[in-house]
Amino acid sequence: MNKEIEKLLFNPIRLKTISFLMTVETCTFKALLDVTASSKGNLSIQIKKLNEAGLVKIEKYFQKSYPTTDYSITEKGKTSFEDFFNQLQSLKNE
């Protein structure tokens, strides 16, 4: 895992987001708001960073003329999360 991604996941909101996305197919913005206990603005930015790094997929579409967004984790997101946790684990058992 590269340093950029480690740094990215070393943030509660982003880690909780990725962690939650590991457990679901897709989810709504609202679900992530609940999970992270973040403000909307902050969450929006943190999701965008995860998306720009290729860890999270954002799909916008219209559900009977109403705009909806689905958030999901990418393959890169999955392996990054696993790697991050393994690295943390090594800090625990020295």
Next chain:
Amino acid sequence: MNKEIEKLLFNPIRLKTISFLMTVETCTFKALLDVTASSKGNLSIQIKKLNEAGLVKIEKYFQKSYPTTDYSITEKGKTSFEDFFNQLQSLKNE
């Protein structure tokens, strides 16, 4: 564990510092520099924050007229580290 301490440990340099201090009685600034791969200025500030939060003890004394500093973890530091890890663990297994 309170939110302040969780936030404090959600930083690579500080977590690595605490993690390393769990494994030794005391250590030098140099040792922490190596462990964290940080710059001196940054490390100095991060240690100070850990100290102000009561997780790390800083002892300055003279070793034959030469000023020396010993860094060590406090009881609060130990439990905070354990608690932090347990909380992280719960993110992994949902």
Next chain:
DNA sequence: TAAACTAGTTTATTTTATAAACCAAATTAA
């Protein structure tokens, strides 16, 4: 006695996190 090393601290700057304000469409309520 000048250069280099150890052991840091202080300061200035960049980056990041956060909250607040804003926007637009849809729904509900009067």
Next chain:
DNA sequence: TTAATTTGGTTTATAAAATAAACTAGTTTA
């Protein structure tokens, strides 16, 4: 039917944090 509320966000302004660079001070080595 129009005003208030809710959903689902984004943008922007500000506060906090991270970082590097510069500085300090004493020691050892050449």
